[in-house]
Amino acid sequence: MTIGEVMALLSSDYPDVTISKIRFLEEQGLVEPQRTRSGYRKFSTRDVERLRYVLTAQRDHYLPLRVIRENLDALDRGLEPPASPSAHPVAPEDTAVPGTPGPDRFDGRAARLRLTRAELLRDSGVEPELLEALEQFGVLAPVPGGPWYDGEALEVLRAAAQLASYGIEARHLRVFKSAADREVGLAEQVAAPLQRRRADAGTGPRPEQVAREISAACLRLHAALVAGALGRITG
Numbered sequence: 001m002t003i004g005e006v007m008a009l010l011s012s013d014y015p016d017v018t019i020s021k022i023r024f025l026e027e028q029g030l031v032e033p034q035r036t037r038s039g040y041r042k043f044s045t046r047d048v049e050r051l052r053y054v055l056t057a058q059r060d061h062y063l064p065l066r067v068i069r070e071n072l073d074a075l076d077r078g079l080e081p082p083a084s085p086s087a088h089p090v091a092p093e094d095t096a097v098p099g100t101p102g103p104d105r106f107d108g109r110a111a112r113l114r115l116t117r118a119e120l121l122r123d124s125g126v127e128p129e130l131l132e133a134l135e136q137f138g139v140l141a142p143v144p145g146g147p148w149y150d151g152e153a154l155e156v157l158r159a160a161a162q163l164a165s166y167g168i169e170a171r172h173l174r175v176f177k178s179a180a181d182r183e184v185g186l187a188e189q190v191a192a193p194l195q196r197r198r199a200d201a202g203t204g205p206r207p208e209q210v211a212r213e214i215s216a217a218c219l220r221l222h223a224a225l226v227a228g229a230l231g232r233i234t235g
Contacts, residue, residue: 001042001043001044001048002040002041002042002043003019003022003023003033003041003043004019005043006022006043006047006048006051007019007022009048010048010051010052010055013052013055014055014059017055022051025051025054026041028065028069029069030050030051030054030065030068030069030072031043031047031050031051031054032047033047050072053068053071053072053075054068054072057071070089071089074089076114077089077113077114077115077148078091078092078109078112078113078114078151079091079092079113079114079115079119080092088119088122089119090123091113091115091119091123091151091154092109092113109151110150110151110152110154110155111150111151111152112150112151113150113151113154114143114146114148114149114150115148115149115150115151115153115154116147116148116149117131117147117149120149120153120154120157123154124154124157124158124161125161126157126158126160126161130157130160130161130164130170131157133169133170133171134156134157134160134170134173136170137170137171137173137174138174138177139156139160139170139173139174139176139177140153140156140157140160141153160173179222183215183218184215186214186218187210187211187214187215187218188211190210190211190214191207191208191210191211191214192207194206194207194210195207
């Protein structure tokens, strides 16, 4: 969309919006439309939604641009903006789908989340020593290529903290990481030929969905085996 088309979309909800206002918000780094070779701005739907967020935050909550910029950064990383300027952004409560493991557990929501090290420790309530130990033994790591941690790292840290309360140390958890890597390898082994066939024929099952279903079945199998073994011990 051109800047004029964007203003036409927004003007019904924000009568005071002008082209100059949109340009100013761009200069402040709150929206970054693409540019054509001739230098004209081209706004995406995501750009328009960001503008709506900025304009609403200014009109309804009187937030300064600094706070709005911080909130947009939180949204970009999959976090929920703070309810008040003095609070911190937090990971969504439904980052990991609870209940019996199914394909929806692997929909990528948690993997898309981006947390700083400080945010990871704050949201998990865990001491830095445990995080350092998990990293040392290869159980947990930042996302590849960056300093961020994802939502799955948050779940790993919380689970490791609970196990630590029973005396189970970080070094004992390497077996879980190894098992997870083997299960992912099995899913990839099945999904890779499907990817090639889909690329050649343009049809067929979606490899990522097949991988999610295999992973969910692996988790159900693991849970059933553990539950069965515990039943025999305690029965």
